Amino acid sequence: MSLPYRDPCKACLNCDVRRKAVCSALKDDEVGELERVMSFVKLEANQILLEEGEPRRRVYSLTSGMLRLSLALPDGRRQITGFLMPGDFLGLADDDTYSQTAEAVIPSGLCSFSVRDMDQLMERFPHLKDRLHLMTRAALRQARETQMILGRLAPSEKVASFLLIMSNRAAAHGLPESPVHLPMTRTDIADYLGLTIETVSRTFTKLKTQGLIHLPDPHSVEIADKARLATVAGITLH
Amino acid sequence: MSLPYRDPCKACLNCDVRRKAVCSALKDDEVGELERVMSFVKLEANQILLEEGEPRRRVYSLTSGMLRLSLALPDGRRQITGFLMPGDFLGLADDDTYSQTAEAVIPSGLCSFSVRDMDQLMERFPHLKDRLHLMTRAALRQARETQMILGRLAPSEKVASFLLIMSNRAAAHGLPESPVHLPMTRTDIADYLGLTIETVSRTFTKLKTQGLIHLPDPHSVEIADKARLATVAGITLH
DNA sequence: CGTCCCATTGATTGCTTTCAAAACCGGTGG
């Protein structure tokens, strides 16, 4: 499965996501407490971290790479409920068991905590608890935005929204707004937007033909006309 | 708009949702503190309680009736993100501003609190805060289930799932599993499931023809064959 | 009894899905 180990070089204080992740709730002199109970996990591309229905024993903070969260139907259909980016927390929604599956989209690194340790730390550092609650609320708002995208947007609007959202998130992580790097496959995008891979692919082609985007390669999207892309998206971005 | 007043007769201790709502986190001798800062609001059918984008000054606990939460697009399209039933809390997801609109489906009653008062009470009674966090996590799981319904289920599956979910929720509130009472209009159901009203109506008719449900009137659905309905839903219920 | 709103039913259109095939890309091995 995964390879838990403690990385002595990458101290929390120098971590890339020190100011974005849960640990931003802790002061520099407090974060050592977190580090003490933490282990570090590396995942290869497509490696499963945890599965829907398993007991929730550990929670994670993503430091690098990307994860996909998904729900599956008995017949194999899949809905991706979200993509996690560095700084995002895994395990916000669950109590006793994981409610969804988490897999790596690309090689990824995570801080791992036992639920028991995390609960103890939350009692000691109320800010930590508040921060997790804040992140849960943000996740809920995001899930509802996604409900709108899934329920009421046409395919082109879905894809356009997706590109703008990914572009915004990239910017929030200090990466360029464009070109957007989409590490996931067309199947992932389809399963996220409630479409088929063919429709996703055709929509990319259409947006390209209309001059709204360029596609140097399937995983890179250069946003050529953000204003018009936003019009196509039909959704006002936060 | 709404009619805030304090109802002297309906003490919290005798409230219908005393054991289901937020206040279940408080002991009988603590709940008076909640009551002291509470006001009671009554809404008529279709009355708007609060709108997307407004500053979040108050939060609510629904005691009777039903609310719909929705997001709107500039062009008028609407996505209903959920229906609130007695005991549910309103304002879980938001920080500074409401992220969605809340309207009464039918005449409804709510306990109303200023955010400031509620924050103070949460500091005094940590269980209250924990309870709200718990409810937020449940809302997040529910939103993700809904993502699956919206993204990956066919219309009949959507409607069947909707009926089973409403039936389950009714049961959880001490009401009969069947017949299910659906106070909302076909338009509401369509905007919740990402369909048109015609498709919703046709699907009800189809399920009726197949003998899975009876429709004594448009707002009452008797589940005639729960097992087969669950098969059509294609989704395993919690 | 007439009006309004909502739900249902009908007919047609259009778009996404489905089914199928071709193109592309990186890696491997001859």
Added chain:
DNA sequence: CCACCGGTTTTGAAAGCAATCAATGGGACG
């Protein structure tokens, strides 16, 4: 260096199904 192979993406053709447009039915209310 080139041929081959698996996986992914793109493109093509056809079919199916929900959306759309339109009309009818039904219940509540004045």
